[in-house]
Amino acid sequence: MTFSPELADIRFGCGLSPDIAPPQSVDSMLEALQARDEMAARFPIPLFSEFQPRIAEYRHAKTRQRKAAGTDDEVALSEQARAMGIAASQDMFKWYGQTVMRWTYTSSGLRERLVAFWTDHFTAVGKLGLFRNAGSPFVEEIIRPAITGRFADMLIAVTTHPMMVQFLDQQVSVGPDSIAAQRAKKRNLGLNENLAREVLELHTLGVEGPYTQTDVRELAELLTGLALNNDWGYSFFPRRSQPGPETVLGKTYGGDPSRIEPIHEVLRDLAVHPATASHIARKLAVHFVSDNPDPALITHLTSRYTETGGDLMAVYAALLEHPAAWHPELYNVKPPFSFIASACRALAVEATQMASFRPNQVAHRMVVPGALMGQHWQRAPGPDGWPEEDSNWITPQGLSARVRWAMTAPRLLRPDLPDPRDFVGKALGSYASEPVRFAAAAAETRAEAVGLVLSAPAFQRR
Amino acid sequence: MSDPISRRAFLARSALIGCSAAASPLWTPVSFAAAPWDTRLVVIILRGGMDALDVVQPYGDPDYQGLRTKLAGGPASGASDLDGFFALHPALSPLMPLWRKGELGFVHAVSTPYRNKRSHFDGQDLLEAGTDTLAVGGDGWLNRLLQQIPGVEARTAYAIGHDDMKLLSGAAPVANWSPDAELIMSPQAVRLTELVMQEDPMFHAALNEALLLSEPADIDAAAMVMAQDDGGSAMMQMTMPRPVKGKSEIKIAQFAAEQLRGDARVASFSINGWDTHNRQEANIKAALTRLSDTLLTLQEGLGDPIWQNTAIMAMTEFGRTARENGTGGTDHGTGGAMLLAGGAIRGGRVYGDWPGLSEAALFDRRDLMPTGDVRDVAAWIMHSATGLDQNRFEQVVFPGLSMSRKPGFLL
Numbered sequence: 001m002t003f004s005p006e007l008a009d010i011r012f013g014c015g016l017s018p019d020i021a022p023p024q025s026v027d028s029m030l031e032a033l034q035a036r037d038e039m040a041a042r043f044p045i046p047l048f049s050e051f052q053p054r055i056a057e058y059r060h061a062k063t064r065q066r067k068a069a070g071t072d073d074e075v076a077l078s079e080q081a082r083a084m085g086i087a088a089s090q091d092m093f094k095w096y097g098q099t100v101m102r103w104t105y106t107s108s109g110l111r112e113r114l115v116a117f118w119t120d121h122f123t124a125v126g127k128l129g130l131f132r133n134a135g136s137p138f139v140e141e142i143i144r145p146a147i148t149g150r151f152a153d154m155l156i157a158v159t160t161h162p163m164m165v166q167f168l169d170q171q172v173s174v175g176p177d178s179i180a181a182q183r184a185k186k187r188n189l190g191l192n193e194n195l196a197r198e199v200l201e202l203h204t205l206g207v208e209g210p211y212t213q214t215d216v217r218e219l220a221e222l223l224t225g226l227a228l229n230n231d232w233g234y235s236f237f238p239r240r241s242q243p244g245p246e247t248v249l250g251k252t253y254g255g256d257p258s259r260i261e262p263i264h265e266v267l268r269d270l271a272v273h274p275a276t277a278s279h280i281a282r283k284l285a286v287h288f289v290s291d292n293p294d295p296a297l298i299t300h301l302t303s304r305y306t307e308t309g310g311d312l313m314a315v316y317a318a319l320l321e322h323p324a325a326w327h328p329e330l331y332n333v334k335p336p337f338s339f340i341a342s343a344c345r346a347l348a349v350e351a352t353q354m355a356s357f358r359p360n361q362v363a364h365r366m367v368v369p370g371a372l373m374g375q376h377w378q379r380a381p382g383p384d385g386w387p388e389e390d391s392n393w394i395t396p397q398g399l400s401a402r403v404r405w406a407m408t409a410p411r412l413l414r415p416d417l418p419d420p421r422d423f424v425g426k427a428l429g430s431y432a433s434e435p436v437r438f439a440a441a442a443a444e445t446r447a448e449a450v451g452l453v454l455s456a457p458a459f460q461r462r
Numbered sequence: 463m464s465d466p467i468s469r470r471a472f473l474a475r476s477a478l479i480g481c482s483a484a485a486s487p488l489w490t491p492v493s494f495a496a497a498p499w500d501t502r503l504v505v506i507i508l509r510g511g512m513d514a515l516d517v518v519q520p521y522g523d524p525d526y527q528g529l530r531t532k533l534a535g536g537p538a539s540g541a542s543d544l545d546g547f548f549a550l551h552p553a554l555s556p557l558m559p560l561w562r563k564g565e566l567g568f569v570h571a572v573s574t575p576y577r578n579k580r581s582h583f584d585g586q587d588l589l590e591a592g593t594d595t596l597a598v599g600g601d602g603w604l605n606r607l608l609q610q611i612p613g614v615e616a617r618t619a620y621a622i623g624h625d626d627m628k629l630l631s632g633a634a635p636v637a638n639w640s641p642d643a644e645l646i647m648s649p650q651a652v653r654l655t656e657l658v659m660q661e662d663p664m665f666h667a668a669l670n671e672a673l674l675l676s677e678p679a680d681i682d683a684a685a686m687v688m689a690q691d692d693g694g695s696a697m698m699q700m701t702m703p704r705p706v707k708g709k710s711e712i713k714i715a716q717f718a719a720e721q722l723r724g725d726a727r728v729a730s731f732s733i734n735g736w737d738t739h740n741r742q743e744a745n746i747k748a749a750l751t752r753l754s755d756t757l758l759t760l761q762e763g764l765g766d767p768i769w770q771n772t773a774i775m776a777m778t779e780f781g782r783t784a785r786e787n788g789t790g791g792t793d794h795g796t797g798g799a800m801l802l803a804g805g806a807i808r809g810g811r812v813y814g815d816w817p818g819l820s821e822a823a824l825f826d827r828r829d830l831m832p833t834g835d836v837r838d839v840a841a842w843i844m845h846s847a848t849g850l851d852q853n854r855f856e857q858v859v860f861p862g863l864s865m866s867r868k869p870g871f872l873l
Contacts, residue, residue, distance in 0.1 A: 169740045172789035181788070188531060190788020194739045197580070197794070207581050213826065216580075364702065372642060372703040374624050381625075381734065384583050392626045394664050396672035397643035401703040403655060403669070404645065408702045433661070439654040452654050457662035 001323040006429045010330065010462050012288060012320070013109020015342030018418070018426040020107050026320045030313065032108035033148050039102035039112070040144065043351070045095045048163070051137035055130040056231035058084045062129065088133035093359035095136035096367055096377060101351050103341035114147045114316070115139060116338070117287050120385035121280075122158045122203060124167040125378065129232065131166050135378035138163040151280065151310035152271035156264050159199060160226060162234050168195035168383065175224040175242025191242075196220035198383045204270040206279035215248050222246040222266060225258050236260045249273070277305040284319060286388050290331035294324035330431065330461035333390040336373035338462075339402060340366050340409075343454050346427040347414045354413075365412055372401040394460075402460065407451030420449030431458040498613035501771050501806055501847035501872075502722045504729050504760065505604060505629065505840075508753070508778040509586060510736030513792050514799035514830060515784060515819075516746055517554070518568045518812060522547035525819035529785045533742055533792070548812045553750035557757060560803060565769075566757075567809035567871070569800040569839050571817050573780060573832035580794035582737065585779030590629035592837055592860045601632025603840070604730060606859045608634035610850055616671070619728035620721050622714050627730050637675055637726075641717040642706040645672045651700075715756045719763025722772070736778060742791040757803050770805030773843050773872060777801075781830050784819055797830030800839055806847070808873050813839075837863050839871065846872035 005022035008029060009015060013022070023029045061081040068074045103112050119139050126132035142161055146154040158164050165171050173192035174181050181189040196219035200211045225241035228234075241258030251269065254262035270276060281301035285293035297319075304318035319325055334342060344354075357365070367377050374393055380386055387393075411417055420440040424432045436456045443449035453459060520526050521536030535541050541549035542558050548570070550558070560566035575595070576588045588596050592603025608614045609632065616635040621627035623640050630636045647655065652673060659665040706713050711733060718729040733756060735749040753776065761769050781798030797817070802809060817823050817831035825831045841855040841863060856863050 169789060169791075172740055174788050176788065188786075188788060192739055192787050192789045192791070193793045201579075201581050207579060207584055213578060213580065364704070368705065369703040372624075372705065382582060382737075387626065389626075390664065391631075394668045395626075395638045396668050396675060397624060397638060397640040399665065399668040400643040400645040400672040400676070403647075403672075404700055404703045407647075407651070407700050435657045435660065439658045442650075443654055444648065444650050448651055448654075452651075452658050455655060456658040457665045460665070461662075 001326045001328070003320075003326060004328075007326060007328070009109055010429070010431075011325075011332075012113060014103040014106060014112050014338075015109070015345050015459075015462070016427060016429050017104070017345050018348050020105065023107075023110075026317075029108070029110050029320060030317055033111055033114070033313070033316070035108070037111070037144070039106045039108075040140070042105070043098040043101045045098050045136045045140045047141040048134060048137040048161075049141060051130075051134055052162075052231070052233055054084065054088060055134065056233065058088070058130045059232050085130070088130050090359040092133045092136065092378075093362040093367065097354045097357060097362050099136065100341045100344050100349075100366065101354055104345045104349055105351070110316075111147070113288075115144050117284070118143050118147055118154065120380070121283065122154070122164070123380045123383050123385040124158070124161070124163045125380060126163065126167070128166045131163060131232070134163060148313050150271070151276075151305075151312055152268045154312075155199075155203060155271050156267045159195070159203070159267055160234065160260070160263065162228055162232060164195070165226060165228060165234075166232070168198055170195040170223060170226055171228040173220060173224055173227075174240045175221060177243055178224060178241055179239040180237070181240075191217075191220050191224065193217065193220045196223055199267075199270070202384055204267075204279070205273060205275040206282075209273075209275035209279065211249060218246040219248045219266065222248065222253055222263060226260070226263060272306075272309050274306060277310070278302045280310075281305055281315070284315065288319060288332075289325055289327075291389055297322050297324040330458065331390070332388075332462055333393045334460055334462055335386055335393060336370040336375035336398075336402075337377065339373070339460060340370055340405070342462075343406070343410070343459075344413060346423070346454070346459070347410055347418070347450075349413045353415075365409055369401060369405040369409065372397075373405070374398045374401075390461075403451070403455050406454035407448055410450045410454070411447045417446045417450055420446060420453065423450055424453050427453050428456065428458050433458065498611045498618065499727060499848045501773055502727055502729075502764070502768060502804075503844065503847055504718065504722070504772065504774040504804070506753075506756070506774065506776040507586070507589070507625075507627070507629070507730070507732045508736050508749075508776055509582070509625070509732050509734045510738075510749075510778070511582060511585070511780050511782055511794055512736040512749075512778040512798060513738060513742065513746060513782040514570060514797065515781070516742065516792075517551050517750065517801075518544070518570055518799050519549045519551065520547060520570075520816065520819065521549050523816075523819050525821075529819060531786065532790045533786045544812060547816075551746070551750055553747045554754050556754050557803070560757070560761075561810055564810040565803060565805055565807060567802045567807055568812045568814075569802065569834065569836075569871075570812055570814040571797045571830055571832055572800055572814060572834040572836045572839060573797050574836055576780060577796065578826075580780060580796075582779060582794070587628065589777065589779045589836070590627070592629070592840075594862050602627070602629035603837070603859050604629040604728065605632030605634050605636060607844055607848070607850070608632075608636070608728070610854050610858060611848060616674075617721070617725055620718065620726055620730070622718055622729060622731040623710070625732040625734075627732070630728075630730050637671065639671075639675045639717070641713045642704070643672065644676045646676060647673075647700060709752075709755070711752045711756045712759050715759035716763050719760050722764060723768060733776075738782070739787065739791040739793060740789045742786070745791075753801070766805075772804035773806040773847055774803040775800060775840060775843060776803075777836050777840070783828055784824050784830055785828070795829035796825045797832035798836075800836055802839075802843070802871060806872050808870055813869060813871070834866070835863065838866050839869075841865055842869055843871050 009022040065077040068077050126134050142157050169192045174189040176190050197216050201207050221242040238258040245252045245255040253266045281298050285297050301318050305315050308314040424440040439452045440449045519535030536549050537543045540552040543549050574589050576585050590602045616637050619636045621630045621638045714731050738745045777800045782792035782795040815833040817833050837860040
């Protein structure tokens with residue numbers, strides 16, 4: 001069980017492409033992660049900081065609209081806010097298309113996969129105003145550049161980011177004894193544990209980790225002060241902080257006056273906790289290798305994580321150098337977005353074609369079918385992200401949507417469909433079995449033949 | 463009679479019989495076996511942790527008012543009085559006619575054995591496993607019920623929608639389906655799709671089930687259309703996956719009712735949106751409206767004779783903090799409540815031992831103290847409905863559960 005270029009693209013990348021050669025070694029996979037981000041340059045998505053003014057403008061527009069209720073200006077102001085909302089939704093579909101194009105044309109599939117993995121690990125769904133459309137800009141600025149750094153830095157960047165703050169209600173959590181709560185007794189301000197709980201349970205130690213309800217509460221108290229400013233951007237408000245130090249996992253943090261640094265400090269400690277090391281190691285092995293990975297692989301990743309204090313490049317190297325990562329059988333089922341994007345890669349969908357789609361065409365051709373396969377783009381059902389278990393995706397209803405999409409969407413994405421007899425080899429490589437080759441040749445139409453190849457388990461697994 | 467969907471579905475089904483009936487583990491003969499029992503069971507999982515104290519409001523408890531200010535309840539805040547002590551959240555007032563007829567009831571201060579960590583995901587897994595502690599990869603309690611009863615086949619029980627219903631997973635055959643999932647293909651496409659999936663059991667089983675469940679419920683009508691029509695394969699155009707129009711919870715309830723009018727005896731699905739950390743007033747109202755619409759759609763879809771023989775249980779992974787938090791919401795808690803509905807339910811009352819809400823009476827001085835086990839309620843209802851021996855519930859369906867004195871939840 002050793003490296004193979006084909007598996008490098010299938011298991012650790014975005015699938016096989018008819019035009020782009022797969023990586024030739026583990027070293028080249030790792031080097032590509034640190035090389036220039038060509039896909040980001042070729043298929044741009046704005047940074048969160050570039051999108052943020054639109055969140056602020058929209059918020060202020062809605063406020064003006066509410067204040068104008070009942071006046072002559074109300075209709076015009078409501079129209080103004082509505083137009084901003086529509087423009088942001090349309091951009092969201094454009095960014096979906098850009099993301100699919102990155103999967104289609106990258107020669108560093110592992111980069112796109114790691115971005116998807118960490119985006120899911122730190123699931124942050126937009127709930128307020130134009131945060132609802134900020135998923136891609138958030139990933140572009142906060143996750144994408146951080147995947148090759150230290151876990152601690154990504155954890156700090158995500159936890160203190162407005163996107164996570166609004167997703168887990170941190171902006172309304174106030175220290176019960178803080179100045180803000182004392183001055184506004186009638187408003188009954190207080191603590192909200194949501195972010196603190198998920199940081200411990202999902203982002204760091206894992207639910208089996210050695211923390212208690214008291215740790216959740218103390219961490220929630222430590223996190224108070226972290227909130228949104230008037231523009232819904234990042235801010236730290238000492239007046240909202242619970243006074244005094246807090247004890248998390250036996251160590252005391254902070255004190256008076258309240259500052260952001262103790263929050264960074266506790267996150268740094270959590271990032272290198274042994275429970276975090278094994279939690280992250282297990283998640284990576286399950287995501288990339290199989291639902292039930294070899295325990296030796298998890299141990300190997302855990303030790304590398306611990307030895308390096310969570311240096312992610314070293315952990316990826318540990319994953320790719322381990323023989324258990326290269327077994328030839330394909331186990332994991334691609335989640336719906338990966339299925340759709342890797343199909344676009346196999347079809348070599350033209351960038352000009354994708355760019356020509358109107359937002360509602362992107363929705364009808366990819367985003368909505370993906371939701372019916374069980375995965376609503378950037379709308380994970382909870383902070384734990386999408387499930388890894390194959391059985392969650394290959395249900396009768398999920399598979400029905402996959403087969404229907406495979407047989408109907410490709411001719412809309414690529415009007416000059418490839419010759420199916422050629423496509424079967426390009427899409428599946430050495431995994432093209434005799435029955436699949438036969439089916440591709442025996443289908444009644446070219447669209448059906450292409451659909452059958454994409455429906456084959458050898459394409460849907462990785 | 464000229465509905466092309468029915469005819470196409472029939473063709474797809476014919477092809478399935480023609481080439482793969484023997485290979486499909488889920489295939490059953492066209493004439494379904496008589497259903498193994500008569501009462502219809504519907505289990506609704508309320509994912510996110512429903513706030514029991516806001517749904518069935520203990521306004522007669524002296525400590526209630528002090529705990530809930532932004533979330534103040536009771537008849538003075540528009541809730542419907544139930545029994546002089548509890549009142550029902552206003553968003554459920556469309557269900558009051560059911561309450562008055564004795565077709566709606568609640569069990570208060572119940573929980574699973576899950577304690578302390580208050581994770582949604584582990585909480586739901588334990589709720590659906592029906593065990594004392596979590597084991598990886600185990601089956602679900604509703605599936606273990608089916609395993610105990612002879613004559614159960616794939617269309618006896620339905621898991622509906624796009625959520626993974628772990629309580630129905632396991633060795634007994636169960637249909638998984640969503641109203642928007644219909645898979646209609648030409649016979650040739652069916653044959654070839656089966657061919658490409660034949661060596662992968664997970665894909666092959668899901669495909670066959672999808673084809674089977676895409677059949678019209680009324681096979682005779684489809685056969686008549688088939689007899690009147692001479693082919694016309696041009697009509698077998700597949701369509702892009704798209705959602706059915708209308709609210710999904712209504713579509714799911716309609717689909718469940720349609721199956722339960724026939725041979726199905728169990729249906730299970732989720733209603734989400736209960737994790738009300740923030741702005742609970744607006745958020746719980748939306749979720750309760752979905753729940754209310756679902757129950758009324760089931761009642762209408764089942765029709766009176768079958769509704770009279772239906773028991774619905776709605777349950778959640780945990781309740782929420784007794785005291786509202788600083789953000790107009792509540793955080794993850796422990797003790798919660800179950801909703802029971804249907805003509806077979808002995809409703810019109812709030813069951814359960816009320817623990818009180820004084821600080822000393824709370825679990826961890828924070829959550830409603832659980833005084834009963836949701837599994838006990840489910841066991842008694844299923845025992846009455848199916849006639850299965852009590853010891854099967856205590857040993858197999860909910861291993862380790864000791865069932866309480868008979869509470870008589872069913873008529």
